[in-house]
Amino acid sequence: MTSIDDTLSEIRWLRNEIWRCRRLLGTGLPGAERELVEKRLHEQLSAFERLVSTAFPLALSSKVYSFKSTTIGRSDSSEAPIENAAMASSGCLEKSISG
Known part of the structure; x- marks a missing residue:
C-alpha cells in the first residue's frame, strides 16, 4: 500500500x-x-x-465538482461556476468530517 x-x-x-x-x-x-x-x-x-x-474520493473528486457542472445560485457572473464548485466542495468536506 x-x-x-x-x-x-x-x-x-x-x-x-x-x-x-x-x-x-x-x-x-x-x-x-x-x-x-x-x-x-x-x-x-x-x-x-x-x-x-x-x-480523495469525496472531497476533491474533479468529476463530482467540476467547473462544467450546473451552477448553484447566481449565474450572471463568469466566475459563478468556479465559486459554486468551491462552495459545494467545502460543504461536502464538512459533511465528511462531521460524520
Whole structure:
C-alpha cells in the first residue's frame, strides 16, 4: 500500500508534467510533434483525474465538482461556476468530517 506522501508526490509530478505539456503546446511545434504532445497531455490528464479521485474520493473528486457542472445560485457572473464548485466542495468536506 502506498503512503499518502507517495500519492501526493505522484499528483505533483503529474501536475508538473501537465503544465510542461501545455507550455510546449504554446510554442510553434510541427504537426507530428504537436500530436504526440497532445496525446501525452491527454494521458496525463486521465492519470491525474484517476489518481485524485482514488486518493480523495469525496472531497476533491474533479468529476463530482467540476467547473462544467450546473451552477448553484447566481449565474450572471463568469466566475459563478468556479465559486459554486468551491462552495459545494467545502460543504461536502464538512459533511465528511462531521460524520
